[in-house]
Amino acid sequence: MDLDFTRAxxxxxxxxxxxxxxxxxxxPLPSMDTREGFEAHRxxxxxxxxxxxxxxxxxxxxxGRGASLVEWLIFEEEYWAASAPGRVSQNGIxxxxxxxxxxxxxxxxxxxxxxxxRADDVWAQAWSEPEAGSDLAALTSRxxxxxxxxxxHGQKTWSSxxxxxxxxxGLFRSDPASAxxxxxxxxxxxxxxxxxxxxxxLDGEHGFAELFFDGLFVPDDLVLGAAGEGWRIAMATTSSExxxxxxxxxxxxxxxxxxxxxxxxxxxxxxxxxxxARAWLDAESYRLHTFGTARRLAAGEEIGSxxxxxxxxxxxxxxxxxxxxxxxxxERGLLDGGAPDAEEGGRWLDGYLFSLAGPIxxxxxxxxxxxxxxxxxxxxx
Amino acid sequence: MNFAFTDDQxxxxxxxxxxxxxxxxxxxxxNGRSPAWSQLAEIGLFGLLVPQEHDGLGLGLVDAVLPFxxxxxxxxxxxxxxxxxxAPLLLAGDPALGKLAxxxxxxxxxxxxxxxxxxxxxADLLIVEREGVPHAxxxxxxxxxPQSGVDRTRPLFGVEFRDATRLRTEVAPAVRxxxxxxxxxxxxxxxxxxxxxxxxxxxxxxxxxxxxxxxxVKHRLAEVAIAVEFAAPLVYAAALAVDRRLPTVDRDVSAAxxxxxxxxxxxxxxxxxVHGAIGYTGELDLGLWLARVWSLSAAYGxxxxxxxxxxxxxxxxxxxxxxx
Ligand SMILES: Cc1cc2nc3c(=O)[nH]c(=O)nc-3n(C[C@H](O)[C@H](O)[C@H](O)COP(=O)(O)OP(=O)(O)OC[C@H]3O[C@@H](n4cnc5c(N)ncnc54)[C@H](O)[C@@H]3O)c2cc1C
Numbered sequence: 001m002d003l004d005f006t007r008a009x010x011x012x013x014x015x016x017x018x019x020x021x022x023x024x025x026x027x028p029l030p031s032m033d034t035r036e037g038f039e040a041h042r043x044x045x046x047x048x049x050x051x052x053x054x055x056x057x058x059x060x061x062x063x064g065r066g067a068s069l070v071e072w073l074i075f076e077e078e079y080w081a082a083s084a085p086g087r088v089s090q091n092g093i094x095x096x097x098x099x100x101x102x103x104x105x106x107x108x109x110x111x112x113x114x115x116x117x118r119a120d121d122v123w124a125q126a127w128s129e130p131e132a133g134s135d136l137a138a139l140t141s142r143x144x145x146x147x148x149x150x151x152x153h154g155q156k157t158w159s160s161x162x163x164x165x166x167x168x169x170g171l172f173r174s175d176p177a178s179a180x181x182x183x184x185x186x187x188x189x190x191x192x193x194x195x196x197x198x199x200x201x202l203d204g205e206h207g208f209a210e211l212f213f214d215g216l217f218v219p220d221d222l223v224l225g226a227a228g229e230g231w232r233i234a235m236a237t238t239s240s241e242x243x244x245x246x247x248x249x250x251x252x253x254x255x256x257x258x259x260x261x262x263x264x265x266x267x268x269x270x271x272x273x274x275x276x277a278r279a280w281l282d283a284e285s286y287r288l289h290t291f292g293t294a295r296r297l298a299a300g301e302e303i304g305s306x307x308x309x310x311x312x313x314x315x316x317x318x319x320x321x322x323x324x325x326x327x328x329x330x331e332r333g334l335l336d337g338g339a340p341d342a343e344e345g346g347r348w349l350d351g352y353l354f355s356l357a358g359p360i361x362x363x364x365x366x367x368x369x370x371x372x373x374x375x376x377x378x379x380x381x
Numbered sequence: 382m383n384f385a386f387t388d389d390q391x392x393x394x395x396x397x398x399x400x401x402x403x404x405x406x407x408x409x410x411x412n413g414r415s416p417a418w419s420q421l422a423e424i425g426l427f428g429l430l431v432p433q434e435h436d437g438l439g440l441g442l443v444d445a446v447l448p449f450x451x452x453x454x455x456x457x458x459x460x461x462x463x464x465x466x467x468a469p470l471l472l473a474g475d476p477a478l479g480k481l482a483x484x485x486x487x488x489x490x491x492x493x494x495x496x497x498x499x500x501x502x503x504a505d506l507l508i509v510e511r512e513g514v515p516h517a518x519x520x521x522x523x524x525x526x527p528q529s530g531v532d533r534t535r536p537l538f539g540v541e542f543r544d545a546t547r548l549r550t551e552v553a554p555a556v557r558x559x560x561x562x563x564x565x566x567x568x569x570x571x572x573x574x575x576x577x578x579x580x581x582x583x584x585x586x587x588x589x590x591x592x593x594x595x596x597x598v599k600h601r602l603a604e605v606a607i608a609v610e611f612a613a614p615l616v617y618a619a620a621l622a623v624d625r626r627l628p629t630v631d632r633d634v635s636a637a638x639x640x641x642x643x644x645x646x647x648x649x650x651x652x653x654x655v656h657g658a659i660g661y662t663g664e665l666d667l668g669l670w671l672a673r674v675w676s677l678s679a680a681y682g683x684x685x686x687x688x689x690x691x692x693x694x695x696x697x698x699x700x701x702x703x704x705x
Contacts, residue, residue, distance in 0.1 A: 001385060070382045257701070312603075380593050
């Protein structure tokens with residue numbers, strides 16, 4: 001056991017740090033949940049991709065560098081420490097791509113991955129439905145078999161970034177006689193053929209959208225994996241969403257460091273100081289834990305349901321850290337970017353609102369605790 | 382970067398676990414004062430940190446951390462952390478190290494934030510800190526005052542003494558190492574409490590169903606699993622920091638002890654609640670682990686003390702550093 005980075009890992013860190021220092025925009029980009037901000041974030045992704053930094057862990061042929069998991073974690077630490085822009089392509093590169101790598105065809109990988117890496121195509125995840133949230137298997141959107149492909153019907157909702165994205169991926173019931181987890185198929189589809197109704201979030205921006213399908217034709221080559229196998233395929237990569245890919249330690253380490261700096265500058269009574277110190281250590285613990293997980297994955301082990309522990313941990317830590325920052329700032333903490341007195345352009349407030357969604361998306365924390373109890377600890381259903 | 386235990390480290394832990402399964406059942410915890418001692422000596426537990434020229438294994442705290450988790454899991458009684466972890470550092474260079482490595486020198490200590498010497502009545506040698514300097518005290522020269530308490534299987538003693546030999550070693554490295562060893566024991570004890578309680582929740586039935594099927598019970602146990610899962614890496618990293626003498630070592634040791642203590646206390650409280658009245662009885666073995674968690678969490682500085690140090694270390698210094 002050690003915590004030493006190899007020469008190559010250190011060099012990689014130095015390269016990423018230097019590049020980011022020279023390229024991260026001086027002023028934050030406008031919110032990616034606006035049309036203008038979305039395109040600005042897409043531009044930023046082009047710049048990253050030009051340096052092969054948008055998807056460092058992917059194979060070279062798809063735009064990556066074939067970096068190891070540890071190098072990817074290093075990249076993330078540097079990325080968030082540099083206050084680089086949020087990743088508009090995250091649901092594609094972190095959620096769909098692992099599924100394409102494990103279950104897609106060679107043609108699908110060649111067709112979609114390079115464009116995803118450059119954010120020429122931004123992807124939206126379309127799993128949830130009005131009547132199927134935590135209980136995803138209750139979904140009723142359906143795919144009807146037609147000559148050469150399928151026609152999609154029904155409604156999806158809460159689809160992040162779908163307001164401005166190019167493509168979607170989601171599960172549809174392809175066998176009308178089926179129930180629950182059976183008879184579902186994993187589809188990719190162009191959003192151009194879907195009616196998209198943007199939905200304003202707590203911050204007022206249109207961060208997610210409802211999707212209405214009215215018989216959109218999807219050819220067979222947009223089916224991911226075999227028809228009817230959708231549930232198994234989707235679940236195979238849920239641990240990416242809960243754990244180390246979508247929300248690696250880097251962003252929480254950066255927030256923890258900022259929080260400590262904030263507490264030093266505002267001053268903190270012993271009660272708040274204690275909570276700040278705890279949060280800093282919790283972020284450190286998530287980092288150490290993730291290095292252990294990376295090692296196990298590299299050794300070919302599966303993490304499976306244990307990723308649910310990480311999901312609860314990082315999402316609740318993120319809320320705690322931002323709530324603490326607001327408490328340290330008092331009334332000023334609640335000022336948004338439009339207010340002259342806002343701290344860091346309202347970044348703590350934005351972060352707080354964003355953090356509040358963490359315990360809800362990617363499977364609510366109640367569902368994660370059920371999973372931990374039943375599948376990690378083995379308690380009866 | 383390889384933040385995972387090696388096969389050798391895992392094998393040593395497995396050997397300790399096996400020995401304890403055979404020689405330290407709950408009954409031995411309840412009635413014995415230092416069960417499994419000679420068997421643990423045989424597999425080298427007491428020589429782990431003793432240099433090879435004194436017939437030890439010459440290993441580091443990182444190699445000891447999983448074996449110590451096992452001693453915590455078994456609630457092994459006796460001055461094991463003091464003898465196997467504190468003593469080799471306090472007696473560095475001393476000819477007594479050979480006996481120590483062989484398991485034929487039992488040591489109790491009162492150093493650092495430890496107020497009383499645990500299991501001092503069993504010790505062949507006491508090492509007591511006075512004015513920042515460790516002193517070796519023979520049992521004949523010591524007056525022990527039993528301070529009975531909640532953990533009857535880890536009795537505490539006040540120590541007074543006249544004759545003592547000043548040791549030339551520093552006390553701080555031993556304090557750090559034994560604090561991490563105790564943190565590892567707390568992680569082990571928490572794992573035991575979680576396993577036992579899950580086992581009970583699967584079999585105890587009320588309202589026609591196993592109590593473990595009730596969500597309120599599930600979520601409490603999930604909470605314990607998370608707390609233990611994220612306390613353990615801090616303990617392992619602290620062991621590395623001790624071995625490497627990192628500049629952050631004091632902070633890392635405090636982080637390990639506070640997190641392990643709090644996780645174990647959560648495990649203990651949850652275990653009792655989920656067991657209901659049977660858990661409250663002196664007849665069930667559960668109480669042995671509850672008491673051990675309470676006593677180890679307070680040992681070598683409790684979470685309150687370590688948290689106050691962490692506040693200073695994290696907020697009171699110009700730049701907090703992560704390793705590396
Ligand atoms: C910001 C944001 C972005 C999102 N982005 C996407 C996206 O891109 N694509 C997508 O498909 N979805 C997305 N979602 C939706 C998200 O996946 C769902 O909100 C989530 O699965 C919960 O479903 P629900 O909102 O219908 O809540 P419900 O399932 O109705 O749950 C409501 C409450 O009941 C609790 N509950 C439900 N069932 C149980 C149970 N069995 N035991 C205990 N408690 C239970 C829940 O934990 C929750 O607290 C997003 C959500 C948010 C907030």
